[in-house]
Amino acid sequence: MEAFQGQCFMHGVKQPRNPWSDGPEYITQCAIQPGTNFTYEVVFSDEEGTLWWHAHSDWTRNTIHGAIVIYPEEGSSYPYPKPDGEEVLVLGSWYTYDVNLMVEQDLATGVDLPISDAYTINGQPGDFCACSKESTYRWQVDYGKTYLLRIVNAIMNAEVFFAIAGHNLTVVGTDASYLKPFVASYILIGPGQTMDILVTANQSLGQYYMAARQFNTGKAGFPLYDKTNVTAVLEYRGNYTPPASPSFPSDTLPLYEDIPAGITFRNKLRSLHKQNVPKNITTQMYIVASQNQFLFNNSGNVTISLATSLNNVTWVNPKMDVLHAYYSNMSGFYTEDFPDMPPNFYDFISEVLPVNTTQSLLGTKVKVLEYGEEVEMVFQSSNVLNSSEDHPMHLHGHSFYAVGAGGGNFDFEEDPKTYNLVDPPYVNTATLPKNGWLAVRFKALNPGVWLWHCHLDRHLSWGMQTVIIVKNGGTSETSLREPPATMPACSDPPTIQLWKSEYVSRNVGGS
Template identity: 50%
Template structure:
């Protein structure tokens, strides 16, 4: 098999692997400010090794990857390895003031990325303020050397990273919307592999292209690195076969479109079976509420052969931008591969039952001066608690027994029951409380967590992500969750194994996982504006009794606050 070495990937350090033996792979990440041009605009932005998107890391299942992160910019930074469980080692997980203090300018941190059962496409990104708008890249985990894919060997593999571009400084965008209390300014374009595509005249010559041969099959590994939107994706005149998501294999699913949430990855096979020509692969937003960028980003599938290419490639048609049913139906069709070689272990006897409401909120401003509805400040919450990040990271406080940094009384149910999905929720229910709270879980306990969307202020989807864990998505639906009836329809046979799941607008999603990874783990919405507004909380998983059931000690070069 060959791998496309794309212009944005740069040098990839690959080590040989001895049979039956995991490798240690080492990379150097240099955070720096570098100049990049899109949409006829040149600006300086934070990058890793000067690349946008950043370098792709290849590893094999079970490897140890060491990334030496050098901060040569004038911003604090953290790097999160999205979807990597980091067994017993939360120290390199990355969320700012949750598991680490930021890497300050002029300092270095060697992050140990401990791979375990992940296999497929994951990614890495900055996890401090809004730096991930430009600091991100793919993390591709190949099967162990002795194993192959559970699908026919593709002719080649291509990473596809969906991102976006602001003509202005994204840090200023963040600071302005947090100061105003309103919604952030939308970006100027979406991107495929760093390029907006040839629907933008200034970028036509740089449009990303994939060259294919008729009759051959290609594995495309897609990451949604967009900041605030779920995305639809299609390839004109072609169906695709989904074979993986979030670092786990799925039953093959044929579809003419894909819905992918921020933080999520989708692996799919493209069979080059159409008349040789040029075809657009394209992506546009799915948005059930809020402001959004309503343009289409494109790349080109270019067949080899002797033919006259069209003056304009064929462009796919999309579901409507607010088609919640289309978005939910795609995600709801995913199933775990669930066979002898790739078994699943859905927890059946649940010891912790959690019910989390996900809400957009409002809080009054002085002199009614904020930019949100009714001149109030927009916030977000889980169980009506808006998370306040401390200035000492929670993991250090937990490990060292430092008091006063966080509480352990996060509510396992919302403080008040109401009709969460009615069209108009009374305004007195829009007010959140502040908190830095965690839920403590016993080692090896089993968890069922139901996410319930609410329509306070405005109902919207929420792509929820849990650090340190993958989870089984056992059910979802619209309206208010019915604890007596809805569990009867759970899929406990082959539910998808994911680490980011979109909770549908005016609906609910149920997940299950086993708390067997000790440490401090962040849970949050992956819409960047929502986590900035406070839609997050923390799980603390206690040590088990055995020596291999306990959190490992911190590295000596752990960043200090």
């Protein structure tokens, strides 16, 4: 058990019975005010491998983040030969302006949210950005040795492919859980995900690019995404003449819109051992993820504002964090009626959808679970506004089994027959594919208040989130801990948090 100073969220750390240190603003705590501090108590349980921490307020995680490395406990070892060394690579976003200020302005006016100017590896955009060629990150290796490469995707809004020129990647873990090792020429990693990879330095002495490229699943022809290849350099120690330019993984790094490459990689993810996947499902949910829009009539001027939703509910932050309101039995800050099903069923992936699918409801609706419930959630991607794309769905306080995924509308009769109930990956973030579905299962054994959200921050800012409340079990060991005395006090949230609710009364059609 360790203490961390500052406002942050330990991404993927389950924090058993301790949502007080989970971190999301207005979900498990209110904001830490300037000039004050809050000490987080981080409780690890079964995590082993690589996780990360980041701020969970506005878009501040863009610059406030870092890796967490959890080694095997004393007396045990890796389920593979111990590597000769290890390296952490953190993928990030680069903005040439105050991104939080821009986000606040964009939310107030309803336009699209900022697109990054570049991506970074350990803080550097690499050789393909003119401003950073002299500071490209370099990783030195010795010929013949095997290294554990720990990769964190801290990018704000993009999945990326990653490859190393001339070198195979042996994937052994994701989200601090071991996988059946498999060899790949590239990986696909989404925002919020971590991946552990073995790399053997077995090529000719020289320099080789480690490169990442955005995997774009947005609108066809949509130009506003970063097409710059972010690079770092793997360089061998020894006596040799450096090349004019490092080798680039041109033959292994997939192109921007290579959807089959993404599907092929994800299908290889399987847990190292047979898993105890929940099979006596007591709560079954079908959750449609959608982009939406609101029409605001402001003094006769109609403005269109973008939003997102789960089951047609666009989340609105309350003025009191949900955890405090729940623990203190305070009413008026949320309602316990998040729907298990969408309000209407239609062809969710059609390119021509009815107009009445575009507008969602504004609310602070949560889902309440009894302790010990076995839960299945099927997420369905919707093509409202012709805007379906991948959604990296992340659950706080739990890992879950990603038992299935596929294209098209979920078939309630046939698709469950394809589930992997033997060795599915045990993760905290999994991708809902564009115009497709994702099925996950977990057992609700962690009492408290926990956020479910898309880890694309543009979708999180627009409301693609909900909260699950897991009730206490029958003993003190299965019940929520008492709050620390130093929880941040709540005050009126800033404008950036209230932009939707300020306009509810002006919403054409109402909510």
